[in-house]
Amino acid sequence: MNQIIETILNHRSQRSFEDRPLSDEQISAIVQSAQAASTSSFIQAYSIIGVKDPEKKKKLAALAGSQDYVANNGHLLVFCADLHRHTLISEMEQTDAEESLLSTEKFMVACIDASLAAQNAAIAAESMGLGICYIGGIRNDLKGVAEVLKTPERVIPLFGMVIGYPDEVNDLKPRLPMEHVYMEEEYLQDKEAYKKQLEGYNEMISDYYSSRTGGRRNDTWTGQMAKMLSVPRRMYMKDFVESKKLNTK
Known part of the structure; x- marks a missing residue:
């Protein structure tokens, strides 16, 4: 087993960090690693917003469900599905891409591209001895998140990722066999x-x-899942995504 596989298999969500920011060099290496991920048809339909401002982190932490570690970490990344730049490409090249950009297929491509990039970023960060945790809680209030991050039409913040120096390491949680x-x-x-x-x-x-x-x-895993799925959450999502002129066809 090589060191890369050991890093991947040693992953655990980290929710407690030292009060120590990442360096610009570390951030650059993590983002460049994210960009090296595969992308469907070279479309590169995602963007990453880095958040250093403590006040913005606090606002996002509140929107994510008052999760302290969204505010207290070495760096916060927000991964976005992004077809805004492709709208601009259509204008630049004087083509009509509207139907394609409204399609479920292109929305799926943007979500997949962002997810692939994020996992590369996670592995890069963990290879540096850093810890990470994905933050799906930002989808609790995407309107609020979009206002904080000033995201334009055809950009959807999908999830965050907190990164930092672990101050205590959690146990590995067993995955499905x-x-x-x-x-x-x-x-x-x-x-x-x-x-x-x-x-x-x-x-x-x-x-x-x-x-x-x-x-x-x-408690059991099936018990957890049954309880979680019995309460519908974030049911506003379809309307919000369509309001951003995505996933309407």
């Missing part, structure tokens, strides 16, 4: 086999929580 995620030739549709795998994973997760909390917590 490989055989539950990786299938060959076709999708596994044996429901009983599927449920048996989930029951085995439930035991693993319950043991993890019990060990970490001294027995105070022993």
Whole structure:
């Protein structure tokens, strides 16, 4: 196993950081690593907004659900699906790209491009001995986030990423067993086999929580997911995305 794979397999979400900013050199290396990620048809349909201003971080932390680590970290990145520049390209080249830019396909491309770039950034940061945590909470109030970041039409902030020097390292959280995620030739549709795998994973997760909390917590993964999915969240998203002239066709 090489060092890159060891870095990837050692990933854990980091939510507590030293009061120590990243250097401009570190930020540049992380962003350039993000840019090296694959991009569909070379479209590069994403942007990254770095936030250093403590007051802006506090505003974003409040919008994300009062998560302290969104305000207290070495650096905050916000990854955006971005087809704004492609609107400008259409103007520059005097072509009509409107129907394409409104399509679900191009919105998916922008979301995928941003996600691929973000994972490159995460691996780059962790290879430097830094910790990271993705912040989906910014989607709690994208109108507010867009106002703070001044994002134009056809730009959607998708998620944040806090980066910094860990002041305490969390335990690795067990992922689903490989055989539950990786299938060959076709999708596994044996429901009983599927449920048996989930029951085995439930035991693993319950043991993890019990060990970490001294027995105070022993919930299962399927219990967590069922509870979370029973309460619809961020149901404004479709209207918000369409208001930005994306994903309407």
